[in-house]
Amino acid sequence: MIRLDRVSKRFGEMEALRDVTLTVAPGEFVAIVGASGCGKSTLLRLVAGLLPATAGHVVLDGRPVTEPRADTAMVFQAATLLPWADVLRNVTFPLRLMRRAGRETEARARALLATAGLAGFEHRRPRELSGGMQQRVAICRALLQEPRVLLMDEPFGALDALTREEMSLELLRIWQGREMAVLFVTHSIPEAVLLADRVVVMSPRPGRVAEIIPVKLPRPRSFDQEGSAEFQAAAQRIRGLIYGERVRAA
Ligand SMILES: Nc1ncnc2c1ncn2[C@@H]1O[C@H](COP(=O)(O)OP(=O)(O)O)[C@@H](O)[C@H]1O
Ligand SMILES: [Mg+2]
Known part of the structure; x- marks a missing residue:
């Protein structure tokens, strides 16, 4: 698939691959x-x-x-969350952006967050979470897309x-x-x-x-x-x- x-990749003189x-x-x-x-x-x-x-x-x-x-979904080393949006909106953001969000999207997002140990944090902002929790939010965001x-x-x-x-x-x-x-x-x-x-x-x-x-x-x-x-x-x-x-x- x-x-x-x-595949080769150069950045100027630097041969990365x-x-x-x-x-x-x-x-x-x-x-x-x-x-x-x-x-x-x-x-x-x-x-x-x-x-x-x-x-x-x-x-x-x-x-x-x-x-x-x-x-295709990607998870980076540092969580790249929207600082102004709460956890739930961060997780559903890509689907909303792609107009793929449906009636069941929020329920699925809540279920994924619960699996990742984030139940009860749906309406927190990223800055209120630890680095590890932010990263779990980013992982939920990728998985919600069912890539x-x-x-x-x-x-x-x-x-x-x-x-x-x-x-x-x-x-x-x-x-x-x-x-x-x-x-x-x-x-x-x-x-x-x-x-x-x-x-x-x-x-x-x-x-x-x-x-x-x-x-x-x-x-x-x-x-x-x-x-x-x-x-x-x-x-x-x-x-x-x-x-x-x-x-x-x-
Ligand atoms: N945007 C870029 N511009 C110039 N050099 C880059 C860029 N991205 C990566 N490199 C260089 O390409 C090489 C491979 O980088 P990277 O893919 O980040 O390696 P890794 O993830 O294995 O640590 C490194 O030497 C890095 O400095
Ligand atoms: Mg790297």
Whole structure:
């Protein structure tokens, strides 16, 4: 459904991505890890239609991506909420903007907020919430759109460890219930392995795909699986690629 075909991206002299080829199936959960500056955010922005590629093709459902699409939602590292609108209006904003809000939109928004532990905060303003709560609002806003493609750029980076674990499991629960392809950028190798069907390991300067590691842990996933041999092997392999000679020499 998502296809990147030898995609390169330059910012002037800076070669952010070189020859990235990647296919994501409908409903697949793909994590992206790699050193900072290796082009992870750039990759997501290309798929989101927020940036044009310098060379190569980004294709969604057989059509080139040239602009943001209604079936694609993105969650950034820092919640980008409207400061003047309350939580409920923030969550329903994209649907209202796209004129896709219906009678049931508010009820669905309230249900999602409750799932994210935000019941009772519907009429607060963003500044009255902690960073972690704001980020949960941004995640609810993306999920309410029921996107076919969900792009997440270090979405849990601002959350404390416990909330982070709760939110990952919640994300998996929601993802499992629908056909939604997820591209999930994270700094955390355990998080990537716990969540993903495949982990794309990127190497820097220029950003390229070093290797794609399949994760064959059964679903539903839980943190209990962290002790399993399969989990440890995948995490070890990714660590080796990120910190090992192969990537440094590339
Ligand atoms: N808008 C931009 N203008 C110029 N350089 C950019 C821009 N966006 C990203 N870069 C550069 O491209 C490289 C990849 O950046 P980025 O995709 O943000 O990496 P990551 O998300 O993996 O940390 C970095 O060297 C960064 O400085
Ligand atoms: Mg980034």
